[in-house]
Each structure stands twice: as C-alpha cells, then as structure tokens.
Amino acid sequence: MTEPIPAPPWQTPKKPPPRQPLSQDLIVQVALRILDAEGLDALSMRRLAQELETGPASLYAHVANKDELLDLVYDTVLSEVEIPVPDPDRWPEQVKEYLRSLRTVFRSHRDLARVSISRIPLGPNGVVGMERTMALMRAGGLPDDIAAYAGDLLASFVTTETLDDAFPAGGTDPATPRAYAAQIRSYLTSLPVDRFPNLVHMAGPITSLDSERRFELGMEIIVRGLSTYARPAGQDSSAGSG
Template sequence: MELPAPPWQRPAKVKPVRRQLSQESVVDAALRVLDKEGLDAVTMRRVAQELETGAASLYVHVANKDELHRLILDRVSGEIPLPEPDPERWEEQIKQLLRDSVQVFASHPGVAQIAMADIPSGPNALRMMECMLSLLRMGGLPDQVAAWAGDLLGLFVPASALEATLFQNNDRSTPGEIAEWTAQFRGYLAALPADRFPTLVALAGPMTTGDGHERFEFKLDVLLSGLVAVARRTS
C-alpha cells in the first residue's frame, strides 16, 4: 500500500509534455489556422500559438512564412483526385480534374491566393501537373500548345476558386442574397444611358443570367474547345 505524502512536503510540479514538432505537424496547424481565420492569419507566430510553442521552434522545420505557404499549397494539392489518363476520355477527364481542383482549392479559402503568387513545385503539385499535361498530349495537342495550355489552366483553377470563396465570405453568400444582388445589378445596367452604353444596356439580361455552375461549365467548354482549335491550326 502506498503511503500518503507528509502534509508539510510540497508535491513536485508536473511539467506538461511538449508535443513533438515536425514539418507535417506545423503544416497541419497552419492549415487549421487558414481554414478558421484566413490566409492573413497564417504567420509563424500564430501557427506557433496553435501548437502551444514558441515561434522560434518552428524554424527548425520551416524556413519562413513563404515556405510555409508553399507547403500548405502542396498539402492541399494532394487532396485533388487524379484520374488514370485515358486517351479515349482525355477531354472529360481534364474537365473533371479542373472541377475537382477548383472545389478543393475553394474548400480552403486563401490557397488560391498562394497558388497565384508562386509557381507550385511540391511533389503533389508536380503530380497534378504531370497528369494534366499528359491528358493534353493525349488529346493531340502539340507539345508547345500543351505546355502553354498547362500554364493557362494552372491560372484558371485558382482564379475560379478565388471567385467562389469571395462569394462565400461576403454579404452575398446565400442563394437568396445572390439573386437579390443580381437583380439589383441587372437593373443598374439596364438603367444606364443607352446612348453612351448601348451594348451594356442590351446585354443587361444575358450578362446576369445563369448560376455559378452553368458559368463554370461554359468556361470549361470554351477553354477546351479553344485548345483543340489551336492544336488543329498549329498541327
């Protein structure tokens, strides 16, 4: 039987066990901060607070905030499902790859800004680029067209994701609010002086029709049809 400690003796202080840090755990914490508070909050100090440690301890695993952003981007890029390239289905596969990419980026507001500010070069981003370029070549696009198309589509994804997250984070986030704002904007265009803005007035209706899904699918069709047309012209 264990004896009780004498009442005049102070019990030893129990030191909290410090969490073992790694690059993976730092990125995990940074992604949590990003999802909860946005990109501006992702600083070395704030991530250190999330990990209940000092900022200096993070620099053992991550060089600086820029590298942390690149690691976040690559982690999120790894969430994008990649198809097994099929020459018979290359066009639909690349469309689905773009849909999935935009959806994943939009689920982590702030990642789109990172992608547009740097050239993705992590292993997950490289696998995605390899898949995309392989699909473009399978579609018969010449190498130069495929290479430049990869750049074009690489900008299209974060731009589309950024647009989606902007609507999520302002006062037009619900379908009703979006419909109300759209009606106001349509009315504004229609009320412009027709002698100065005849085309805007004429297109006030068409410019404000269609939901985000319809517009996104239209963009995909235009992009892919345009690439095929360029490939035929240059081959």
C-alpha cells in the same frame, strides 16, 4: 452532481499526454487547420506558434518563413487533386474531370485560391501533378507549346472562378452578393441604350450569380478551344502552333 472520488494520496497522479514533437509535417498540418478555420489573414508564424504552444523562433528550425510555409501547405493540399489517367478517347471529359476536382479541392480549403496565386507548384505533390497534367494535355494531341500553356491556363481559370465565388467581400450573408449583383444589373439596364446597346441587352448574363453554370460554361469554352489545336496521331507534337 456526484463529486469525483479523490485518488489515494500515495497513488502516482496521472500525467498529461506527451506533446507531439515539433516537426515540419506537424507545423504544416496545424497551419492548414488554421487556414481552413480562420482564413489566410489569420495565419501568421506567431499565431501558429501559439497553437503549437511554442515560441515563433522554434518554428524557424523547420520552416524558413511564412512564404515557405505556404509553399508547403499548398503542396500538401495538391495531393488531394485527382488527375485522370489519360484516355485519348475521353480527353475532353477527362480535362473537365480534372478541373472539377481541382475546384473541389480549392473550395474545400478556405483561401487556398489566394495561396495559389503566383505560386509555382514545385513541391513533391506539385511536380507529380504537373507531370500528370502534361500527360493529360498531350493525350489530347496538343502541340507542346499549347499543352504547356494550357496547364497554366486551366489552373488560372479554376483559381479565378474560385475567387469569384467569394466576391464581393462582406461577410457570409448570401444576400450581400445578390444585392450587389442587383445593383450592377439595375445600373447597366439604366444606361442609354443607343450608346450601350450590348450592356443593356446583356445585363442579366453579365451579373449572373450562377457559379455552377459559369464554371461549366467556362470549361466548355476552354476545352473546345484547345481541341482545335489537336494534331493527328503520329504527328510531331513538338512543332509550334503555326
């Protein structure tokens, strides 16, 4: 291997590139990078400070605490969710498109579903997303109270399904969930059929690991249910559901 030729002693040595000034945006970007690579449990203010080559105290000039940091990370990611421009003629399919997009975003960022639990999306992107979601719900002719609750219900459904994709915990070995499901299925089918006829009969579907089918089926159940609340065009949507 050829050794590099040393620079002349009178030549000014190269300086390392200047470090990017600390800012809230930079902190959020690095926090999201840690979350994606290592998961929520690895993300701490100390770990973040190490990655940014600074002290934890420096972060608090830009972010109050870890909870606010997670609010900011969550809001940043919500900008990736695609919510269709409402078309009443395509309403059922548009709701499904929205849910698929939300699920894709949740699955593309490690532990984002955990971050979203009990977190109200009131940041800039979250508020825009809520407005578009409510517009989509109302385009289906849903009464106001049903439309408002449906927005929460849909988000909760995606969160739960995303968390279920990672259950049970036990590393990344794909055999682990299969073995666990097989144990449950074997147990259910071993129950006395005279006392538990439904569990024995339904052991297969109950322990199914076909997450894609479960998700599509769940969407269909929810959308069909919401459709029953639709009011004819022109009817007051602020009226209660009955």
